[in-house]
Amino acid sequence: MKKGKAVVLAALALALGAGTASAAPNANKFGLGYQGVVAGNFLQGISGRYWFDEKVAGELNLFYGTVGADAGSVHLGDADLFLATAKVLYAPVVKPNSRFYVGLEGGLGSIGGDVASDTSIWTVEPLVGAEFNFTEIPELGFNFEVGYKWHHINTSDLSVQGADITDLNIDGTTVAIGAHYYF
Numbered sequence: 001m002k003k004g005k006a007v008v009l010a011a012l013a014l015a016l017g018a019g020t021a022s023a024a025p026n027a028n029k030f031g032l033g034y035q036g037v038v039a040g041n042f043l044q045g046i047s048g049r050y051w052f053d054e055k056v057a058g059e060l061n062l063f064y065g066t067v068g069a070d071a072g073s074v075h076l077g078d079a080d081l082f083l084a085t086a087k088v089l090y091a092p093v094v095k096p097n098s099r100f101y102v103g104l105e106g107g108l109g110s111i112g113g114d115v116a117s118d119t120s121i122w123t124v125e126p127l128v129g130a131e132f133n134f135t136e137i138p139e140l141g142f143n144f145e146v147g148y149k150w151h152h153i154n155t156s157d158l159s160v161q162g163a164d165i166t167d168l169n170i171d172g173t174t175v176a177i178g179a180h181y182y183f
Helices: 002-016
Strands: 030-039 043-051 056-071 074-095 098-113 119-133 140-160 163-182
Touching (some): 030 056, 043 163, 056 098, 074 119, 098 140
Antiparallel strands (some): 056 074
């Protein structure tokens, strides 16, 4: 009798979906959402992520940022940053509701405004991250990433304390968070 109950309960659980889970959340789906660098350099942007299969993804991000430059009580001006980046992600660990991934991001952008004009920027970042999905809302993915980003800024007319600067490197550790809705 106990054996029969166990078989019936196992069949009922499988029929109702208990104990079953997709090994690849949102594989072969496009996700649109937010990606923001919250530690390192503060940037907020729109993001599109696509998982080609369980383990490989690509992501495109468009960031916009603005900054005001002051020297003491004198306002030197404002600058706008536009940055487009692309990422390649590989997930060596895939669980029913999460992925651990490593990746490489690269990007190009420009800075314009009162402080600097004719200024270009490029960036490269190796990173590690994870994406999580809730069983109740599998189409919504939350991610966080930690990486080391190299920024190189090339300008023709940036001056600090009378010295002309043509190349500026801003390097450091970054932490990013994001959320994507998968269609």
